[in-house]
Amino acid sequence: MDKPLKYAVFGAGSWATAIVKMLSENLNEIGWYMRSVYTKEHLLREQHNPNYLSSVEFHIEQLKLSNDINEIAEYADVLIFVIPSAFIHSELEKLKVDISNKIIVSAVKGIMPETELLVGEHFHDIYKVPYENIAVIAGPCHAEEVALERLSYLTISCADQNKATAIANSLSSDYIKTKITDDVIGVEYAVMLKNIYAIAAGIAHGLGYGDNFQSVLMSNAIREMKRFIKKVHKMKRNINNSAYLGDLLVTGYSVFSRNRMFGNMIGKGYTVKSAQMEMNMVAEGYYATKSAHELNLKNTKKTQMPIINAVYEILYENKNPKTVFMKLTEKLD
Amino acid sequence: MDKPLKYAVFGAGSWATAIVKMLSENLNEIGWYMRSVYTKEHLLREQHNPNYLSSVEFHIEQLKLSNDINEIAEYADVLIFVIPSAFIHSELEKLKVDISNKIIVSAVKGIMPETELLVGEHFHDIYKVPYENIAVIAGPCHAEEVALERLSYLTISCADQNKATAIANSLSSDYIKTKITDDVIGVEYAVMLKNIYAIAAGIAHGLGYGDNFQSVLMSNAIREMKRFIKKVHKMKRNINNSAYLGDLLVTGYSVFSRNRMFGNMIGKGYTVKSAQMEMNMVAEGYYATKSAHELNLKNTKKTQMPIINAVYEILYENKNPKTVFMKLTEKLD
Structure with missing residues (x-):
């Protein structure tokens, strides 16, 4: 040029x-x-x-x-x-x-x-x-x-x-x-998914789970992200590279992340609507949760994604965060 | 029984x-x-x-x-x-x-x-x-x-x-x-190595690096840990399981970890001796650093482990943390 x-x-x-x-x-x-x-x-x-x-x-x-x-x-x-x-x-x-x-x-x-x-x-x-x-x-x-x-x-x-x-x-x-x-598609999905996991981290924090659980949640989240991205765009990638794992961590561990803050309010008992009004904005992860959930529904062979499903049930099916997370903890390891 | x-x-x-x-x-x-x-x-x-x-x-x-x-x-x-x-x-x-x-x-x-x-x-x-x-x-x-x-x-x-x-x-x-x-050996090494990475996280924090860098450091640390453990004990394992990645995160992100605190003092300018005296104890990762370094020296085909080497140079070769980390940042991605 x-x-x-x-x-x-x-x-x-x-x-x-x-x-x-x-x-x-x-x-x-x-x-x-x-x-x-x-x-x-x-x-x-x-x-x-x-x-x-x-x-x-x-x-x-x-x-x-x-x-x-x-x-x-x-x-x-x-x-x-x-x-x-x-x-x-x-x-x-x-x-x-x-x-x-x-x-x-x-x-x-x-x-x-x-x-x-x-x-x-x-x-x-x-x-x-x-x-x-x-x-x-x-x-x-x-x-x-x-x-x-x-x-x-x-x-x-x-x-x-x-x-x-x-x-x-x-x-x-x-x-x-x-x-x-x-890996344009993989990175773009990772950027989208991390916001859902940040909401999950926020909900967990709001419900009173501690740092031990947070690390288990992140360890499960990166494995779930890997499965999800592999399904939508299979190629050789190291999911632990900074663009995937690093980005997940900086968001999931940040007390400043708006997605995490939104989740925290949900965990503490705010409704989705009141949390959004209180924050005067809609966290990106809110839409991402619906999209990821629907994308997975379309697949004939579905990806196991217990964390995204848990966030979906809380945000879109009005289920009790405490009950949903109790069930989620059984699926993590 | x-x-x-x-x-x-x-x-x-x-x-x-x-x-x-x-x-x-x-x-x-x-x-x-x-x-x-x-x-x-x-x-x-x-x-x-x-x-x-x-x-x-x-x-x-x-x-x-x-x-x-x-x-x-x-x-x-x-x-x-x-x-x-x-x-x-x-x-x-x-x-x-x-x-x-x-x-x-x-x-x-x-x-x-x-x-x-x-x-x-x-x-x-x-x-x-x-x-x-x-x-x-x-x-x-x-x-x-x-x-x-x-x-x-x-x-x-x-x-x-x-x-x-x-x-x-x-x-x-x-x-x-x-x-x-x-995976007895892999888990035992992971437990040992995470303390070195917690020291590295502490040094970075003490030197004034922020959350963005911390997430890159952890993303590189888990890849380094995977290489290291694979060399000492090759078997099928998912390094992102809680026992490896989860344990790394809970230690590397904890402000209460004694290893991270020790590193933080080093980053802020304490000598190894004065940090140990101030803390009235020796952080586990101090010994682990030497052991991991020596173990790697013994291998004919050495593992690339820039983070552990950086911590080693600071703790055992009395090198300037700021200079060592400047060089380290070039090796991370």
Whole structure:
């Protein structure tokens, strides 16, 4: 490629802000689309995002900010989507630009509830983006630690390893190490499933289970994740790599994870609705639970996934968390 | 077996006390050897261990307490050793009773520094206990949570699965679930290695690395552990089972782990000696690091174990933790 690729980030949450920060270590210009006019104006005036990672100061001359998704989509060669899965569908409805020849990177942590597709699949099916132009960014990585420039590792997966490398290079810095893989589907499912396990960890904590149980839960979760991903996309992968196990751990052990917090409230007796109202948001894992459950129902030979099933029964069948977890503990080892 | 087996616990630390509590849910009588006359007198008078898990009340009529190791060794059929690896050698020197026909259970978390043998190997070599009579108890299990009767899972490994089952049954209760395996050597090494990784986690924390890095460290640690154990004892095992991964996580993520605390002090700049003096004890992982390092040196085809090597360089070669970890971060992924 002669001209350097132009990058843009879509979204203005904490993870989007962290990714813009990473890119700003390497690139002269970054496109940044955000829905909120207020956020854009605040960024222009104060050089930081008013709502997320507000300690991160940007050099405004590096940023091409816009509230027009089409302007930024037109501008960039590499489009990094970092919009929560619950909102990405309605955001994308505004998109009129042909993006079929662009590189699409998903940093969305979940599945799209409207279509039940992985974000990559959605871009392939609806926008005719070829699979070799679709990449996924996975952690383990709390955005808050990126703000603090604490050493973090990212995994970039893309069927085209040259593109994975290019994206990885644009994100790497003193405090960000990257590796690449071609397991796009496996990584995307892992990112989705870990949120369900984080809800499970939260429920367990809310019910009064301790650290001993938490470690057994995580040990069972990674085995369940391996079975699940193997069923949907069989290939040689080491499930203990950072993109799978590491990401599960950073989420499952984090007291800051919104999925874990949501689970904790459920475990303590909140209803799903009141927990969502209290948190003023819907945790990604809530949708992921339904999708994973339904995906498994479709398979003729079902995967044993007692943890996901337990979370499903609690969130969607209104079953008592205490009773469900009592039964779950018999299935773990 | 016609007569029920008689059980005895050797040691009076927190893990020993927790094991006596588990046994007391099932057995009418438990032998309990402890070195300290004061501890024994206190237990008789106050029904609890003065130094560890003192919230646990025992029924004294269930306990056969003694400060004479030979009396308790003579009494029991199943001898459960729960003495720190640094002290077990000197304790065993008092043992005059023939124990070659007894069942020996190791709940010692480490390797014996004097002989560099796993505890099971020591009993086999020195006391002529056949391997089918040697068992190991592994977690993941903090003793403190046993005191609180929080649900915990144990793995009992023994080449003779009937004996493993008998021991597991004597430990099971409402709050203790057990599973059995025949991977005695693998489990014993896992128990030893996790303490080294807990030291590494502590050093990282002391140096200011965050949760993102911790999850990458644990993800690399379990892969390293798998390579190490496979080299010393090749058999089919799932390294993500609770006895391996679960135990690693409960120790590596615990702020109460003495190994992690020791590492944390090293990371913060204490010398090994001053950290040990401050803690008034030697963390098991300190010896384990040396043993694992030397074991690997003996192999012609060495295992890649960057984490253990890093801890070794810091603890035994007086290298700067910051520099060593900077290099280590390049080797992780």
